[in-house]
Amino acid sequence: MTQLDGQDAKTALQQTADDVVQVKRSTFPSLFGAEFLSLTHRCRKPVVGEPSQMALPSRPSTNHNIACRTHHKRTATWFFQGSIFKEWKTTGSLLWIHGKRMPVSHSHQIHSDSIFSSQLALAKASSGSQIIDYFCGSLLMPSISSTIIQDIEALCEAGNASMIYFYFDFRDANKQDLDDLICSLLAQLFTCSDPHYDVLAHLYKAHRNGTKQPSDDSLTRCLKQMLSIQGQRPIYLIVDALDECPDSAGIPSPRERVLLLVKELVGLNLPNLHTCVTSRPEIGIRDVLHPLTPCPVSLHDQSGQKKDIVDYVRSVVYSDSEPIMKRWRTEDKDLVIKTLSERADGM
């Protein structure tokens, strides 16, 4: 391994070491930043001397849009026809959608073969710089919660509910920590009503009009206050891909702190709060969420997955926009559908 060395490098690093506080302030999301200003304009009751510099919440919608783009409509139909989802929507409970930890697979050594090589070369040549992105992005978890989100959005548009959501994303440093989560949720919540706004305005004033960063504790209190406001519409809180919240640095780790928050929120027993968490069932997550969830949804409880794959392959193979596949014989198309779905099923 090569080492960092050279006097210049050391000097430069020393400079940066002196700036840690500054660094934290400038690169990590804070409640009091530019974007909040624009959000406050959406608030019904602008307040004189209001939070003018508040919030740089993570943008959950960035991920939501990306997930929607790669979303295959049929992927999760089997889930949403199920009764568990309906029950969660009508009762105030925690819905934990989880998978099973992926086993270490013992792949077979595959010998390079010329057919594959030439096909791959073709694939590369034709894709060029146009990246084929359909249906290969974050596949299932986001598509599940994206479907939930679309479903709940319909309720919200009808004026019957509010929805707040957050995606953890290992690719985005602003979507990995407890304060990212809470700031984002607060930013989504405070426009719900005047009392919601007042809670935030109070927090703002209590922190020297936004010049002092609120602690995680005060952010958490603020969130709980907003969620507990009496007489509000049902709130659907969706926390997606919790396992992408890092479990590494810090005691407690970011993930442990998020889990603690989920536990506390569920512990409030708010009848109007419907919380949904999706994740892999890492041990730390399972230990906290399993006792809280009357009916955790695991994929192996569901049927229809194979049909989803068959439908997906069929939709591609029989697509009018596939210039070469269009020329295949029908029996070859059906063989591809059969082979791919069976082989996938055996994986």
Next chain:
Amino acid sequence: MLVSYIQLANRFRWVYCQLEILRHCLPSSVRGTLDELPESLDATYERVLREIKKPNRDHALRLFQCLVVAIRPLRVAGLAEVLAVDFDDAEGMAKLNSSWRWEDQEQALLSSCSSLISIVDDGDGDDDSDYDDHRDHDSRAVQFSHFSVKEFLTSPRLATPNRDVTYYHIDLEDAHSIMAQACLGILLQSDDCFEHTGAGIKSHIIQQHMSYVDVKAHVQFGQCLRKSPHGPTQ
């Protein structure tokens, strides 16, 4: 049979990868190709790695390393700069070598392993008007084409000796070191190096892609990994 979300997602990904191959098959070769499909997602990715031409290996590895440890979304312009950094400079310091730059930055990134990474336009670029010239670049983020790619590249499965693709196994400590050096190499570069690419580009790159903040973060991550009993270098 018990199936998890991740497994199901990986099944879909496997099917997707196979369809990517099959969709280019002429009617005569469909059946032959079907007989030769890789059995698993790992095997699929291993094939892709084996397809990388030998002269492109370092290039591809560096790209993977950066994507694995990046602390913020990597933009096309910034990552392309990293690929122009010479890590074997005579003075022992990583240095930006402007003659290594590619004219087409996207091509620079996609040339060696186009199916494992993707460039997405998230429309989330910097709105600062000073950087108008480069705004097209700003919204293009580089990422792995699927979360399973990162999982595969960092997994112990790939580190198993005697596999011909072990070269691509990503050691996190090494990767953070490479990123720290690359950021530093670019930051400490004299402005002459940037004269051909426009006056604003250095400040743009620093704003958008790498700063001392990133250097520090990567050095710290590297140190944490070294200290951690669970780290990869235990």
